[in-house]
Amino acid sequence: MTPESSPESFARDLLAWFANAQREMPWRESKDPYRIWISEIMLQQTQVNTVRPYYLRFLKAFPTVTDLAEAPLERVLKLWEGLGYYSRARNLHKGAAYVVEHFKAKVPANPTEIRKIPGIGPYSAGAILSIAFDLPEPAVDGNVIRVFSRLDAIATPFDTPASRTRLETRVRALIPQAAGDFNQALMELGALICTPRKPDCQDCPVKVHCQAYANGNPESYPVKVKKTKAKTVQMVVALIHNSAGQILMQKQGDDGIFKQLWCLPWTELNDREAELALQSALPFKIHVQGHLATIPQTLTHRQLEMAVHVCQSEIPDSLPPGWAWLDPNNNPDLAIPVAHQKILAYLKAHPLLMQMYV
Numbered sequence: 001m002t003p004e005s006s007p008e009s010f011a012r013d014l015l016a017w018f019a020n021a022q023r024e025m026p027w028r029e030s031k032d033p034y035r036i037w038i039s040e041i042m043l044q045q046t047q048v049n050t051v052r053p054y055y056l057r058f059l060k061a062f063p064t065v066t067d068l069a070e071a072p073l074e075r076v077l078k079l080w081e082g083l084g085y086y087s088r089a090r091n092l093h094k095g096a097a098y099v100v101e102h103f104k105a106k107v108p109a110n111p112t113e114i115r116k117i118p119g120i121g122p123y124s125a126g127a128i129l130s131i132a133f134d135l136p137e138p139a140v141d142g143n144v145i146r147v148f149s150r151l152d153a154i155a156t157p158f159d160t161p162a163s164r165t166r167l168e169t170r171v172r173a174l175i176p177q178a179a180g181d182f183n184q185a186l187m188e189l190g191a192l193i194c195t196p197r198k199p200d201c202q203d204c205p206v207k208v209h210c211q212a213y214a215n216g217n218p219e220s221y222p223v224k225v226k227k228t229k230a231k232t233v234q235m236v237v238a239l240i241h242n243s244a245g246q247i248l249m250q251k252q253g254d255d256g257i258f259k260q261l262w263c264l265p266w267t268e269l270n271d272r273e274a275e276l277a278l279q280s281a282l283p284f285k286i287h288v289q290g291h292l293a294t295i296p297q298t299l300t301h302r303q304l305e306m307a308v309h310v311c312q313s314e315i316p317d318s319l320p321p322g323w324a325w326l327d328p329n330n331n332p333d334l335a336i337p338v339a340h341q342k343i344l345a346y347l348k349a350h351p352l353l354m355q356m357y358v
């Protein structure tokens with residue numbers, strides 16, 4: 001911050017702005033730590049407007065931590081479908097069971113205990129403790145990193161846990177009594193004013209405290225580390241129909257990209273013929289009839305190239321566990337990752353292509 005700033009004047013300017021500028025959000029209507037926990041996990045890597053309907057549906061289905069703990073994981077994943085990063089849903093489910101078992105179904109208002117809950121890292125812990133209980137705990141997310149890297153004109157990248165811990169110490173020293181509002185105000189400032197590109201410095205409530213603004217170069221921060229290129233994964237996907245027009249789906253195991261979700265049968269191509277690759281991965285005899293389409297999908301660290309092949313197969317009448325027939329027009333039950341939903345959407349949009357093989 002600038003030599004003229006003090007912790008008090010910074011907090012005062014920030015909180016005065018937040019009191020008027022904060023957006024209405026369903027999770028801001030409650031101080032229930034369980035609800036704040038759900039919202040904070042959903043908001044990781046995801047836009048507010050995307051989260052809103054998911055949050056409302058999720059809380060309607062699981063209004064208390066006990067409801068969530070007792071629900072089958074399959075149902076939790078289904079309600080998460082389309083939100084991505086499914087490990088968040090799995091951890092929430094595990095975390096709810098942990099809270100029921102170890103904390104009598106009450107989220108603890110204690111930094112050490114809350115961090116024992118699966119899926120609650122330093123950021124989520126700080127957000128829940130400050131917003132629900134007004135404890136002076138920092139909640140450092142990407143927005144807060146950006147805002148502070150500009151306020152303090154920090155010349156080194158935030159690429160290590162140590163740099164994050166340093167920033168947590170810095171934020172902790174500034175937190176006033178209204179800890180929850182302070183942390184939310186920092187996040188809101190990063191989301192609305194101090195945006196990654198073209199920050200609105202003219203309207204910024206803390207511009208008098210900002211070194212990057214004084215230097216005239218806010219967009220140079222945060223300083224970036226060089227990114228490694230996303231790895232391309234070539235997948236071959238089997239599209240297998242039965243006579244009722246249903247599509248064969250396979251539940252994934254506990255490892256891999258789509259763990260525990262339902263996918264069309266697939267495997268990595270690894271320079272093999274599609275039929276050979278699929279045959280080595282599937283327990284049924286298959287014959288590839290033709291290549292339908294190659295559908296791309298970008299994940300955080302991977303670029304998927306999904307080559308969909310129409311296949312004939314000798315499938316037994318009663319399917320073994322972990323396999324199911326999916327009606328592509330009516331699927332209330334199976335949780336399917338976005339990449340494979342994209343394949344199903346492609347099939348719906350191109351019915352004529354399918355007819356070439358049926």
Ligand code: SF4
Pocket residue numbers: 147150151193194195199200201204205206207210211212213218
């Ligand atoms: S003055 Fe500009 S760069 Fe500084 S905190 Fe405000 S919006 Fe961000």
